[in-house]
Amino acid sequence: MSRNHLPFSAGELEALPLFRFVPLECIEGILEHSCVVSLERGERFEPAGPLGRTIHLILDGRLALYYDVRERDDTPLHLERGDIVGQSLVSGEPEVPCTLVAAEETRLMILEEDLIWSLAQASHAAACNLLGILLRGRGGSPQESFSGTVRDYALRNQAVVDPLTGFQSRRWLEGILSRQVDRFTANGRPLSLVMIDIDGFRAFNERHGRAGGDRALHDVAKTLRNSLRPGELVARYGGDTFAVLLPETEPSTAWMIADRLRQRLMRTVIDMGDGAMLPPLSISAGVAEATPGIDGPTIADNALAALDRAKAAGGNTVSR
Template sequence: MGIVNLDSLAYGIDTDFRRSLLQGIALFRGIDAESMNDLLPQCGRIDAKAGQVLLSPERENHCVYVVLSGRLTVHLGSLDAPKIADLGPGNCAGEMSLIEDKDPSAFVVASEDSHLMVISHTLLWRMVDRSHTFCKNLLVVLSERVRSDNEYIASSLGVLRQAERNAHTDALTGLGNRHWMRTMFEREVTRTLHANRSLCLMMIDVDSFKAFNDRYGHIAGDRVLVAVAETLREFLRPTDLVARFGGDEFAVLLPDLKLNQARQIAERLRQQIAKLSPPSLSTIITVSIGIADRSENDDVATLVQRADAAMYGAKEAGRNRVAVAPSNE
């Protein structure tokens, strides 16, 4: 990779054409070409082959690279990471590490054969001293770089938050999933225990769901699960915690409710879900619900086990009904 002088930008060509060349470079925009006549020949010029690494966090940088033709890409973490920026003609790279006097924070690679101007560390500061316009342009470049980094960070945070939501949310119904349920239910059980407040848990299962799927298909079955989930969201209080336990089963934690109150809510909920069946279906959508109230020794797993046993008792008793777990005192 040889370096040659940029004489053509300072001598031997028409002044207007020289000025037009400089105007296409962000660092030199608005600068009087004549004021840089003695400094421009001290810049270098290199031909970078596609795939050539120009900047790396693993080595010191002493230059600013200005793209005259071709294209560079920027990668965080590793060369195999997706690019976070493209640098075309007129853009530069390396100025941040020179200003900070630190190793580069990213990899910069030629994505195609590229022709680059090279400004050394010493020459960069001489240009800053020579021209207020150059100094301003450098600040603009740095500002745009910081803004771009902030946008990338904001975008990355958005992706992380979405990934976190996906990790805790059931994709079909939008309710909390088992992972979310384990965390949130345990937190609420602990809170009510310390506050000596009542708490009940409902396990809800769609009756004869496998037969429904076999008869009407899985798409119709998914619609039933979504409709049940929406009913739970609309019918229950904002303080109640609702999760899809798995398959056609849902779990609902009811803080600050006594067993008789929870049973009344479960009965009204059962009746509400029975109204979901459209006239076109000969099969009525019903649910069986089991309820358990927390005793002093109950944790989430024990509550779920007791409510689940009550729910299966409701199914064995004929489905479409509410059953209460025996006291665990």
């Protein structure tokens, strides 16, 4: 794995608990969207975003934690290499202020919420590692929270993750879509949603049985996962319908992404794993965009309506 263009090395990452047993080549695209900050000895740590929605991973060095705004001579708690600076690790008792100071030169990798979701989706090992780190967090207070990130994801795994495809579920989509709409309302950056449905899937299931249908869903999900970039989020909406959430993406670009997926899936042969190969499937897709005053459910309804138009046109097409 070439790391020359990144501010950290493969060896450096592999030694950290978060990336233990994680094939780095599978998450290189995610890491390229992270960033690294450096602190001089004595410099205060200022989070790059809300601690409940951003991970700050200590690559090297260490941070001293003081549960007071004054940096007294009291022995502080130290966060070491490999630790994650998050709300569950640095919040003391409710309303008790705390501050973090670099005890020596320190470098931190920053992963924002969308990248955390992408990391968990791309690597089961990374999700389990992160959960383990967070559950070992100091204090054990019921006030601990890492809301919206992988700790929440892992604790609610059965509710929000589809076990067949590994994608988040409709329930998860509805929550994150609502937050993305709030961001759109605040900053006006484009937001698009694509609904994808497999053409003729009921007939395919009847012809090839449940095993063939499950394998088809698995292979379609794999193609979707391998065709999308970090930050492009996908969920299993229900049955053979998938939703792809595209932050900061114009609807014209979303249409091109959906059509690219359609073309790739037409070349995806379904491998049953026992030597049998089933024919490729086609998909229909509907694209919708966020507009002023819109809410999450309405965007989803608009994308489903566009999907219906694509189906009515004969399938194997993308509609807006």
